[in-house]
Every structure is written in structure tokens, then in C-alpha cells.
Amino acid sequence: MKAFINKVIQGDAIELMRQIPDNSVDMTFADPPFNLGKKYNSYYDKKDVDEYIEWCKLWLKEMVRITKPTGSIFVHNIPRWLTYFASYLNEIAYFRHWIAWNAMGAPLGKTLLPNHYGILWYTKQPKGFKFYDIRGMHSRCRKCGIILQDYGGKKNQMHPYGPLISDVWTDIHRIRHKKRRDEHPCQLPVPLLERLILMTTEEEDIVLDPFIGTGTTAVAAKRLGRKYIAIDIDTKYIEITKKKLESTEPTKINNCYVSIYLGKIITLRDKDWKKIKQAFIIPSDPKEIEKRGIKLKKYPEMPSLFEYYGENDHN
Numbered sequence: 001m002k003a004f005i006n007k008v009i010q011g012d013a014i015e016l017m018r019q020i021p022d023n024s025v026d027m028t029f030a031d032p033p034f035n036l037g038k039k040y041n042s043y044y045d046k047k048d049v050d051e052y053i054e055w056c057k058l059w060l061k062e063m064v065r066i067t068k069p070t071g072s073i074f075v076h077n078i079p080r081w082l083t084y085f086a087s088y089l090n091e092i093a094y095f096r097h098w099i100a101w102n103a104m105g106a107p108l109g110k111t112l113l114p115n116h117y118g119i120l121w122y123t124k125q126p127k128g129f130k131f132y133d134i135r136g137m138h139s140r141c142r143k144c145g146i147i148l149q150d151y152g153g154k155k156n157q158m159h160p161y162g163p164l165i166s167d168v169w170t171d172i173h174r175i176r177h178k179k180r181r182d183e184h185p186c187q188l189p190v191p192l193l194e195r196l197i198l199m200t201t202e203e204e205d206i207v208l209d210p211f212i213g214t215g216t217t218a219v220a221a222k223r224l225g226r227k228y229i230a231i232d233i234d235t236k237y238i239e240i241t242k243k244k245l246e247s248t249e250p251t252k253i254n255n256c257y258v259s260i261y262l263g264k265i266i267t268l269r270d271k272d273w274k275k276i277k278q279a280f281i282i283p284s285d286p287k288e289i290e291k292r293g294i295k296l297k298k299y300p301e302m303p304s305l306f307e308y309y310g311e312n313d314h315n
């Protein structure tokens with residue numbers, strides 16, 4: 001098992017997972033090829049439906065086998081394939097949620113425009129699995145900081161940072177800008193994986209992704225102080241992943257791991273809020289700032305939060 005920890009491994013997902021012991025990984029996440037004829041570097045993405053589903057069942061089975069009794073299994077795909085996966089997973093694991101991730105898909109037919117991807121969340125056991133309440137940030141007016149959502153007229157009673165996360169995710173976007181993308185047809189955003197990892201694992205836990213692509217899951221795991229096992233069949237994607245990991249650093253505020261993207265905290269654990277907010281409560285009097293030795297430059301990437309949490313904002 002040691003040979004796999006914090007490694008980016010080139011090879012076939014099923015063959016490699018078969019070498020991993022039962023009950024040894026805390027979280028498995030798979031974002032397999034969607035069988036939609038996408039242009040991968042070295043993978044043919046258009047199998048017969050039956051062939052594709054049978055292949056998927058093989059790696060799904062391995063994912064469940066290697067996951068610890070306290071662990072979680074996640075699978076990202078289009079709803080069409082997830083219906084097959086769910087029916088198989090219902091036999092060998094425990095359904096928790098179908099997370100709808102609001103991101104524009106490609107039109108598939110002449111009916112409805114697909115507007116979400118799904119992430120199936122299963123656990124190995126019905127009870128005793130790891131789960132932490134997580135919060136996402138309110139969407140606020142960029143100029144005045146006011147919370148934009150009405151929350152049924154109860155805005156004032158809401159948590160100052162943001163609501164507990166539901167099973168519909170609209171605040172994390174696909175990577176559209178070319179400069180933020182690697183050479184990969186369907187790279188996922190790191191904050192998506194960070195949210196799943198914060199929700200179901202602890203520091204030092206092991207996160208495995210059998211279809212790592214250009215490294216999203218491994219980067220998210222490293223940023224959050226978790227160990228990773230990253231597998232892909234493509235040597236080019238393996239090289240990109242390794243390179244990205246070299247420059248990946250942990251993201252912590254007041255000793256708590258958080259998911260940060262473009263200057264905003266995207267996800268935090270509810271239980272960490274008290275400690276995290278201390279970093280943002282700054283006195284209004286400049287003399288007081290100096291006296292207490294508060295360094296505003298400590299979190300230069302998050303000016304927006306400094307603006308939101310003043311001295312009296314202690315909820």
C-alpha cells in the first residue's frame with residue numbers, strides 16, 4: 001500500500017486498483033471518460049453502451065472494495081450514465097445523495113438542455129461514515145457587500161459567512177478561461193473536489209482518483225493536507241499532474257483547511273468557522289490595528305472578506 005501513497009501512477013485504472021488492499025482508502029472519486037467521443041490524448045471515448053457500462057461496473061466494484069468502512073465513494077458523470085451506476089452501486093454500497101452540479105452540458109437531443117452534471121455520493125456502510133457540515137459563501141453585491149439572496153425574508157438571521165451546503169451546487173463553475181485550463185478536454189475545477197474532500201475526510205486521510213486527468217483531485221487533496229493516489233492511462237496527463245503537484249501548497253487560515261479560489265473562500269467546515277473568522281475580524285481604528293500587530297497583508301488574496309467582517313460582526 002505504501003508504494004501507492006502520494007504517487008501519480010500511469011496505467012489502467014482497474015488493473016492498478018486491483019493491487020490495492022480492501023478497506024484501505026478514505027475517499028474514492030471517479031470522473032471517468034463520458035463515452036461521448038471526446039478527444040482525449042490516448043483514449044478512445046466511444047464504446048457500445050453495454051461495453052461501456054460493463055467496463056464501468058468493473059472499476060466501480062474496485063472503488064467500493066478499497067474504500068474503508070468509514071469512507072465515501074463519489075462518481076461524476078452525466079445523468080444518463082449515472083442512472084446505470086446508481087442501480088449497480090445500490091447493490092454494493094449505500095446511497096447518500098445525487099449532487100446536482102449546475103454547469104452547462106452539451107445538448108444531447110431535441111428535448112431539454114442538460115444543465116447539470118451529477119455527482120453520486122455513496123458510503124461503504126450505512127452508519128459511522130465520516131461527514132462534516134460544510135458552508136458555502138453568500139453571493140454578495142460586489143460593490144456594497146449586501147447579501148443578494150432573499151432567504152425568504154430571513155437574511156438577517158443567516159450565518160454571516162454563508163449557508164450550509166445543499167445537494168444543488170451552483171456556486172462552483174467549470175473552467176472556461178483557456179489560461180486557467182490544462183490541455184485536457186474536461187478538467188474539473190479544484191474547488192469542486194475540495195468541497196467533497198472537506199465534507200468527508202480528515203487531515204492525512206487517503207484520497208484516490210483512478211481517472212486523474214490533469215490532477216484536479218490530487219491537487220485538491222494536497223492543498224487540504226490529505227494524501228493522494230492518482231491514476232491515469234495517459235502519460236502526458238500524468239506528467240502535467242506531477243508538475244502541478246510540485247507547486248501545490250496547503251491552504252489554511254488560522255490552522256483550518258479551507259477551499260480558496262480567486263480570492264474567495266469557496267467552502268469551509270462549519271466547525272472551523274469560529275477560528276477562521278478571527279482572521280477577518282479587524283478593528284476599525286488604525287492605531288488598534290498597529291497595537292495588536294495585525295498584518296492585513298497576511299491574507300492578501302482575500303480582501304473581500306476583510307471588508308465583510310468588522311469588529312462587531314461576531315455571529
Ligand SMILES: C[S@@+](CC[C@H](N)C(=O)[O-])C[C@H]1O[C@@H](n2cnc3c(N)ncnc32)[C@H](O)[C@@H]1O
Pocket residue numbers: 011012013014031032033034040042043184186187188189210211212213214215216217231232233234237
Ligand atoms: C473525464 S477525464 C478526467 C478529468 C479529471 N477529472 C480532471 O479534472 O482533469 C477521464 C480520464 O480518464 C483517463 N482514462 C481513460 N481510460 C482509462 C483507464 N482505463 N485507466 C486509467 N485512466 C483512464 C483519460 O486519460 C482521462 O484523463
